[in-house]
Amino acid sequence: MKTLYWAWLALIADLGVFIGPLPLEHSLGAVLTVIGLHASACAALGTVAWLMLPRRYRSRPILAWLLMFDFAFIAPVIGALSLLLVVHLTLRREEDDDAQALPRSVELPEYNIQSKVANRTAQGSARARLTSKVPDNVRLQSLMSLQAVSRRVANPILEDLLADKTDDVRLIAFGMLDSEEKKISIHISRERQNLAREMTTVQRYDILRHLAELHWELIYASLAQGELRRHILSEARRYADEAMGLEDVEHDSGVLVLCGRIRLEQGELDGAEDYFQEAIALGQPEASALPYLAEIYFRRRDFGEVDQIMQRLARLHLAASTKAVVELWTERNMLDNFRDRNLLPHI
Amino acid sequence: MTAISSPTSEPALPALPKADSVDVLLLLEGTFPFVSGGVSSWVYQIMNGFPEVRFGALFIGSRKEDYGSMRYTLPPNLVHLDIVYLFEEQDNPKVRPTRAARGSMEEVERVHELLHNDIRNPQCMHAFASLFDAASPEGKVSHEVFLYGQESWDYIKESYRRYSTDPSFVDYFWTIRNLHTPFWRLREIAPRLPRARLYHAISTGYAGIMGVLLKHRNPAPFLLSEHGIYVKERKIDLFQANWISDNRNAFERDTSQMGYYRSLWIRFFEHLGYLTYQAADDIVALYEANRQRQLTDGAPPAKTRNIPNGVDIERYAALRPLRPAAAPPVLCLIGRVVPIKDIKTFIRSMRTVVKHMPQAEAWIAGPEDEDPAYAAECRELAQQLGLAEHVRFLGFQKLTELLPKVGLVVLSSISEGLPLVILEGYAAGVPTVSTDVGSCRQLVEGLPGEDAALGASGRVVRIADPDALARAALSLLSDEREWQRASAAGIRRVETYYAQAMMFDSYRQLYHKAFNKEYPWQASASS
Numbered sequence: 001m002k003t004l005y006w007a008w009l010a011l012i013a014d015l016g017v018f019i020g021p022l023p024l025e026h027s028l029g030a031v032l033t034v035i036g037l038h039a040s041a042c043a044a045l046g047t048v049a050w051l052m053l054p055r056r057y058r059s060r061p062i063l064a065w066l067l068m069f070d071f072a073f074i075a076p077v078i079g080a081l082s083l084l085l086v087v088h089l090t091l092r093r094e095e096d097d098d099a100q101a102l103p104r105s106v107e108l109p110e111y112n113i114q115s116k117v118a119n120r121t122a123q124g125s126a127r128a129r130l131t132s133k134v135p136d137n138v139r140l141q142s143l144m145s146l147q148a149v150s151r152r153v154a155n156p157i158l159e160d161l162l163a164d165k166t167d168d169v170r171l172i173a174f175g176m177l178d179s180e181e182k183k184i185s186i187h188i189s190r191e192r193q194n195l196a197r198e199m200t201t202v203q204r205y206d207i208l209r210h211l212a213e214l215h216w217e218l219i220y221a222s223l224a225q226g227e228l229r230r231h232i233l234s235e236a237r238r239y240a241d242e243a244m245g246l247e248d249v250e251h252d253s254g255v256l257v258l259c260g261r262i263r264l265e266q267g268e269l270d271g272a273e274d275y276f277q278e279a280i281a282l283g284q285p286e287a288s289a290l291p292y293l294a295e296i297y298f299r300r301r302d303f304g305e306v307d308q309i310m311q312r313l314a315r316l317h318l319a320a321s322t323k324a325v326v327e328l329w330t331e332r333n334m335l336d337n338f339r340d341r342n343l344l345p346h347i
Numbered sequence: 348m349t350a351i352s353s354p355t356s357e358p359a360l361p362a363l364p365k366a367d368s369v370d371v372l373l374l375l376e377g378t379f380p381f382v383s384g385g386v387s388s389w390v391y392q393i394m395n396g397f398p399e400v401r402f403g404a405l406f407i408g409s410r411k412e413d414y415g416s417m418r419y420t421l422p423p424n425l426v427h428l429d430i431v432y433l434f435e436e437q438d439n440p441k442v443r444p445t446r447a448a449r450g451s452m453e454e455v456e457r458v459h460e461l462l463h464n465d466i467r468n469p470q471c472m473h474a475f476a477s478l479f480d481a482a483s484p485e486g487k488v489s490h491e492v493f494l495y496g497q498e499s500w501d502y503i504k505e506s507y508r509r510y511s512t513d514p515s516f517v518d519y520f521w522t523i524r525n526l527h528t529p530f531w532r533l534r535e536i537a538p539r540l541p542r543a544r545l546y547h548a549i550s551t552g553y554a555g556i557m558g559v560l561l562k563h564r565n566p567a568p569f570l571l572s573e574h575g576i577y578v579k580e581r582k583i584d585l586f587q588a589n590w591i592s593d594n595r596n597a598f599e600r601d602t603s604q605m606g607y608y609r610s611l612w613i614r615f616f617e618h619l620g621y622l623t624y625q626a627a628d629d630i631v632a633l634y635e636a637n638r639q640r641q642l643t644d645g646a647p648p649a650k651t652r653n654i655p656n657g658v659d660i661e662r663y664a665a666l667r668p669l670r671p672a673a674a675p676p677v678l679c680l681i682g683r684v685v686p687i688k689d690i691k692t693f694i695r696s697m698r699t700v701v702k703h704m705p706q707a708e709a710w711i712a713g714p715e716d717e718d719p720a721y722a723a724e725c726r727e728l729a730q731q732l733g734l735a736e737h738v739r740f741l742g743f744q745k746l747t748e749l750l751p752k753v754g755l756v757v758l759s760s761i762s763e764g765l766p767l768v769i770l771e772g773y774a775a776g777v778p779t780v781s782t783d784v785g786s787c788r789q790l791v792e793g794l795p796g797e798d799a800a801l802g803a804s805g806r807v808v809r810i811a812d813p814d815a816l817a818r819a820a821l822s823l824l825s826d827e828r829e830w831q832r833a834s835a836a837g838i839r840r841v842e843t844y845y846a847q848a849m850m851f852d853s854y855r856q857l858y859h860k861a862f863n864k865e866y867p868w869q870a871s872a873s874s
Contacts, residue, residue, distance in 0.1 A: 057485075106500070108504075108516050109504040109505075109507050109508050109516055110508070111507075111508075111511070111514045111516065140586065140605075141604065141605060143586070144586070144604075144605055162809055162810055162811050162812070163809045167579060167583075167762070167784075168579060168582055168583055168586075170761075170810060171583045171761055171762060172583055172586045172587060174689075174761050174810060174811050175583065175586070175587040176587070177811070178686075178811075179587070182724070185724065185727075185728070185731075188731065189724075189727050189731075192731070225812075225813075225814060226699065226813065226814030227698045227699040227702060227813070227814060227817070228695045228698055228699075228732075228813055228814070231698050231732060231733075235731075
């Protein structure tokens with residue numbers, strides 16, 4: 001607004017020129033002086049008015065300025081006065097506009113999902129909808145649905161898709177596997193750093209156990225294959241063994257089960273059996289440890305022992321997937337026409 | 348890999364060159380001169396390959412803090428450089444009640460209607476360009492109208508009611524704002540860009556759509572060169588993005604259906620790509636599979652062609668005698684240390700390699716500053732796998748010094764176009780082991796016919812398969828005769844099909860055609 005004072009000063013000066021003695025003199029010098037002073041006042045007014053213009057009218061600055069100047073110059077004093085009045089009125093209008101621009105509550109639109117056509121035609125298993133015969137947009141949608149599936153089930157499907165011919169499918173599958181692996185690796189990295197710090201034996205035990213579990217998680221979720229898988233397994237075993245080797249700590253049966261599972265995965269059946277037996281002796285619920293013992297006996301082709309374990313399991317409260325296996329073993333003689341796929345729907 | 352060969356290290360941004368007119372205005376999104384890598388190297392190569400052409404460039408970035416200093420010394424024939432950041436915090440116009448000019452919202456509605464239901468209508472691209480041009484401060488759809496106009500608010504509410512399958516209006520509102528804001532940023536910069544005889548975009552997306560606008564404002568030929576496929580890359584990012592919300596409740600949610608905002612963003616980039624293809628006079632892909640993808644995404648077949656990348660054969664051929672007689676047991680990945688290169692798979696593969704070849708080393712030669720967190724993860728992984736002795740992070744290296752010391756160029760990327768490093772390795776006599784991405788199979792096994800008859804110049808493996816990568820590398824490094832065969836095939840292949848001079852010839856023809864064209868848009872605009 002200070003700029004406007006200069007405009008008023010210019011207007012007063014212009015007025016001064018015309019009501020002063022100079023216009024009454026009849027010399028060329030006086031005429032030129034009047035014109036010069038008037039032009040200067042108009043130039044000042046034109047500049048101020050131009051500066052006050054909204055930005056959108058300033059795209060052609062010379063023409064805009066000339067227009068302002070002409071307006072003030074052609075009609076001495078009256079032109080300048082009108083120009084200033086317009087500037088004032090416009091500014092007041094803008095101030096009023098700003099005053100109106102206070103926050104006010106607005107009405108939000110209502111949401112009605114009924115009005116939209118939902119496409120619910122995507123039926124069938126995720127695997128079936130991911131085969132290369134299915135259109136790519138359906139396959140991509142199906143990939144999204146894998147996010148709602150457990151990692152142990154989804155990851156092998158994603159692993160297969162890494163060789164897919166369609167770039168989008170391949171890369172999204174990679175991205176999903178990679179983010180899963182990254183989540184676990186970040187924890188591993190943090191725990192490895194923690195392990196280097198000074199700590200009590202109990203704290204050390206907790207970290208070693210957590211590290212063993214994290215490495216095992218990479219195996220369980222099928223996030224490593226081949227030589228890498230072997231290496232991660234050996235790391236899981238190293239951390240678990242180190243935890244077991246700590247004295248003055250109360251070892252719980254969970255670590256023993258983990259030690260057993262690692263050995264089972266590495267094919268060391270005897271070592272694994274010892275750990276599972278010890279875990280049960282330490283109070284590990286039979287429902288979670290006996291299935292692994294059954295697997296060990298099954299691999300040794302000792303089906304009599306498997307049968308006995310299944311009888312023990314049949315008396316326990318089991319997860320649905322384990323229960324189906326137990327029923328297959330314990331009730332198969334009672335069924336006339338059993339079909340594996342009916343009894344083991346999850347396979 | 349010229350990108351890495353010629354970076355500068357000035358921390359401050361030098362004064363940008365300015366000109367009123369140029370021969371070719373390059374439209375670059377997230378690449379030269381602030382990012383090193385294949386596309387940037389190519390841009391640099393093109394400018395140096397045509398010293399007689401006066402280039403201008405517009406760098407389009409996300410936010411200033413996402414980029415460091417310039418990675419290149421600007422060539423003398425780059426006479427104009429402008430920068431625009433699309434998602435930079437910026438003051439919006441002053442808040443005040445704004446009314447849209449009569450008829451402007453009808454035009455907005457008409458363009459949206461065309462995009463939604465009739466994008467193949469030839470008028471769609473022109474209607475869009477015209478509306479885009481009206482997004483200036485004095486235009487019918489100024490930023491103020493979009494941000495504060497009652498009509499704009501009403502239109503957003505109406506669109507939400509009609510289309511949104513996500514219940515959150517707040518998220519809908521902000522998604523619409525974020526989607527559209529770049530248009531005003533781009534429109535704002537358009538008047539200050541120099542006039543050009545040819546607009547040359549290096550991707551679709553924001554760079555491509557800027558080409559559509561500039562062509563509308565100053566009718567001149569528009570050339571599009573795509574290294575990757577921008578729409579595909581954005582789609583992949585968006586499928587995995589966890590910043591996009593999905594507010595459907597348990598009853599509304601169908602896991603097989605993508606969330607509304609995710610699909611909105613994907614459709615947005617598909618539309619940008621489609622409109623760019625329609626506006627472009629010539630569309631270049633690096634290889635046939637990408638050209639086919641462009642056709643699928645709506646590129647008119649008659650406009651498309653393939654021009655593969657090329658390298659300076661003589662420069663790298665001089666390195667062949669410097670290599671030791673036996674292939675060094677060094678596997679070298681040359682590239683930026685970023686997730687798309689999947690450096691982790693390369694590191695993991697070394698578990699198997701060193702088991703069979705204990706003296707083997709993995710070198711990772713490339714800048715680590717683009718994604719320092721990922722670089723740290725890679726180093727940590729090498730530690731975790733007990734490979735600290737075998738994996739070396741070299742940072743930026745001069746290829747002419749590096750290539751004579753390596754036995755294999757390894758590429759473990761999950762996505763590539765036509766990677767220059769493979770060709771540069773071939774020219775220096777180094778075979779490659781690459782993942783089966785982009786044109787890598789074509790580069791290694793050759794196109795059917797005479798190219799394939801040259802033999803395999805390396806191995807191709809599945810992405811994210813460390814074991815397969817290791818086995819492929821070992822099959823070459825542990826068999827001298829096989830390695831020599833692959834090396835010879837690589838040299839023949841690069842000399843026959845991927846010489847830099849061939850690429851320059853193709854672009855020279857395109858540039859000359861554009862410079863000498865009596866432009867039909869110009870005629871129609873003046874009539």
